[in-house]
Amino acid sequence: MKKLPRWIHGNWPVPVLSGVLIAISFAIQWLGAGAADISVGPRWWVDAGDHATHTGGAFTLGDAFMLAAAVVAGYGIAVKAVRALIVRVIGIDLLVSVAAIGAIVIGNFWEAAAVTFLFAIGHALEAATLNKTRSALAELVAVAPDSAIVVRDGGQQEIPASQVRMGEIVLVKNGAKVPVDGQVVAGTGALDEASITGESIPVEKTEGSQVFAGTVSRGGFLQVSATGIGADTTLARIIHRVEEAQDAKAKTQAFMDRFSRWYTPAVMVLALVAGLVTGDVVLALTLLVIGCPGAMVISIPVAIVAGIGRAARNGILIKGGEFLETSAKISAVAVDKTGTLTEGRPRLTDVVVLDPALERTEVLRWAAAAEAGSEHPLARPILETAEAEGVGPRGVPGTVTPVPGKGIVSEVGGRLVLIGNPPLLEQYGIAEAAAEAAQAAEDLAAEGKTPMIVAVDQRVIGVVAVADQTRRDAPEMVARLHRAGVEKVVMLTGDTRLVAEAVGKATGIDEIHASLLPEDKLDAVTRLQRQGHTIAMVGDGVNDAPALATADIGVAMGAAGSAVAVETADIALMGDNLLKLPEGIGLAKRTVSVMRQNISIALITVVLLLAGVFAGGVTMSIGMLVHEASVLVVIANAMRLLRNTSDSTAMPRAGRTIAPTTEPVPV
Structure with a gap:
């Protein structure tokens, strides 16, 4: 029952009622009820010799229903036209209104009803289809959780998600939606993060893992400390960004808007001139209908909305139409x-021993002891490996002196330990094995690793190397x-x-x-x-x-959970998947291609219809029918972007094979 009120207040009641009245009019005329003259489209005047003279011809019951159909469908159109004129905008509604009123004045009720009825249907279909192209946004809104189970007063309480407090413990059970952004404090589980990152494979979550509102548990039980609630969640920021992006205009759309502002008055002038020159009022009114730039006006925004929506569904946030268009270039x-x-996670890859009296673990132990007090990022992989092999440093490290651009000098148990590059050895006058160490360091660097020479008390003992993967x-x-x-x-x-x-x-x-x-x-x-x-x-x-x-385009990777990246980047890749970048560029190129196709369809349709009018054979109603059909073709073309097709960029060109990378390369 709730659907009926929504339908009544929607876009369909007007065209449906108008269509019923047209059907009744035709039925009355076919049955011959209400008048002797049952011809379609009776006139207020008839031809008398060489001149058209007003005769007050019979106005049948069928005419009354046809006129009523035109009024029902055309009233809203005329109101919009008047409102636009008040703000000095000449739009499509004015063209249709003038054409319909003119048709009524000359007694052509069928043409008036057909034009307004078809325009109303086109508007309803256009609105429905645009809503469909915004389905990605609707899906994002739909995944927002309504309720949450929190731990309060020593027990579990189910409350609206909007009432969760910062820092509160939220329980996420199997099959439930995560209601907040937060950090796992206990438990294990797997979450489907497709709504955030576009990746459908569930991600394992353990203590310390980050979780996002709107993701769905596919197994396990998690206790989550809330760090983002309500409008502060990643999902809320994504919804806000997509909403803004779909409304933002591309440069081409802005141009088309300017073009239509000049084009519409030009059509009206053309119709007026044609009517005055030929003396054919019907021709002038038909030109008004044929010249409607509806397909041109809708061709760009429907493609932008569909393209940005498809990208968002795949975990790619594009800031707006302008950036979508730029991305295609x-x-x-x-x-x-x-x-x-x-x-971005360096690992220790090599420990080269240069002192025959020492073992590998001893070189590693001295290197770790020296790095224990260092803040350099490359110290961590050395310390982690030493801990894992049981030779990690013990106690508080001695003095550590960084030597910018060269390395560090550390005191370990009363002994001087150097770890760095050859210039550091030269600075401290270490000549013994310096050449051999420099060669080993150069060989490791050639493999893309970062080498560090280790020396203890003026004696070179080895080289350790760290590399990212x-x-x-x-x-x-x-x-x-x-x-x-x-x-x-x-x-x-x-x-x-x-x-x-x-x-x-x-x-x-x-x-x-x-x-x-x-x-x-x-x-x-x-x-x-x-x-x-x-x-x-x-x-x-x-x-x-x-x-x-x-x-021209700034791209942020792994933007899920990062408010700054989501709000400032031109394109934000929500997941940490590099392949989303070519996917986003490919989608942008397809979207711009659809925009160009739509503009071509709209222009070709108008040109052919205008040619048909001057050549004869294209009536006002036929013109409006073809015009609305072109609008639907343009919309249907744009909706192809919503399909979740496989990434075309993933397919190798003919004759070219790309071998998959089986192992990460240390660098």
């Missing part, structure tokens, strides 16, 4: 190395970007040239820029822009901030 992609092409999907991402039409993939990194080249070789990067400061990355981006490229920059938003701001 991307010809070069600049990526940071650490955390983008690599995992290249992501498994990084080579495939580069290959797919090329297949998506990106000419150049460029690495911008602050790491050394040897390490950067190792990553570039492993991933197929086209161009490498190493040892860069943040301002150097900015210069690299502007240099590519001067070469004529449309640049997308992928980075972490910290040291890459200047380059991200300068690039």
Whole structure:
């Protein structure tokens, strides 16, 4: 019963009632009831010789129903036209209103009813289809949880999700939706995060894991401490962003809006001139109907809404139509190395022993002891490995003196330990085994690893090397970007040239820029822009901030849970999946292609109909029918973007095979 009131207040009652009245009119005329003259479209006047003279011809009961149908369908159209005129806007509604009123004045009730009825149906179908294209947003809203089970007063209480307090413990059971953003404090489970990241494979969650509102438990039991509630959740931010993005206009859409503001008055002038020159009022009114730019007006926004909606459903947030359009032009992609092409989690890969009197574990123990008081990021993998092998440092470390650009000097148990590069050895006058150590360090660096020479009391004992791991999907991402039409993939990194080249070789990067400061990355981006490229920059938003701001499109990866990334990035990839980048660019290109197709369909339809009117044979009602059909074709074409088709960029070109990466490459 609740559906009926919604239907009555929707877009369909007017065209349905108008259609019923038209059917009754035809039935009356067919039965011959109410008048002797049962011809379709009776007139207020009839021809008398060479002149049209008013005769007050018979007005039948069928005419009355046809006129009523025109009034029912045309009233709302006329009201919209008047409201638009008040704010000095000449739109489609005015064209239809003038044509319908003119048809009534000359006694052509059938044409008036047909034009308004078809226009009302087109409006209802257009509204319904636009709602369909916004289905991704509706789905996001639908996954928002309504209730939550919290621990209060020593027991479980079910409350509305909006009433959960920050820091409160929320229980997530099998099959339930997570009602808040938070951190797991106890329990294990698997969550379906498709609504956030677009990935359908459930993610294992344990103590310390982050969870997001709107995700669904597929097994297990979790106790979650709420860190984000209500509008502060990742899901709420995504919904807000998608809502704004679907309403934002692309440059092409803004142009079409300006074009229609001039086009509509031009059609009215054309109709007036044609009527005055030919003396044919019906021709003038028909031109008004034929010239309606409805398909042109709807062609761009429906494609943008569908494209952004499809992207959001796949975990790709695009800021708006302008950025969607720009993304389709991307010809070069600049990526940071650490955390983008690599995992961002360095590991100890090698321990080279240069002192025959020592074992591997002893070299590792001295290196870990020296690094125990260091804040350098590369200290952690050395310490973790030493702990795992049972030779981790004990107690409080001695003094640690960092030597910028060279390494550290540490006091361990009264002995001087150096760990760093060859210039550090030279600074402390260590000549013994320095050449051998330098060669070992160079060999490791050539493999893309970061070597550190270890010396104890003026004696070189070995070399340890740390490396990040290249992501498994990084080579495939580069290959797919090329297949998506990106000419150049460029690495911008602050790491050394040897390490950067190792990553570039492993991933197929086209161009490498190493040892860069943040301002150097900015210069690299502007240099590519001067070469004529449309640049997308992928980075972490910290040291890459200047380059991200300068690039034509700034891309944030792994943005789930990051409010800053979701709100500031032009494109935010919610998951940590590199392949989402070429997928997003490919979708942008398909969307722009649909936009162009729609504009072509709209223009060709108008030209053919105008030609048909002047050539004869296209009436007002036929013109409106074809016009509304073109609107539906344009909408249906845009709705193809909503289909969850496989990524076309994933398919290799004929004759080209890409071998999958089975193991991550240390760099």
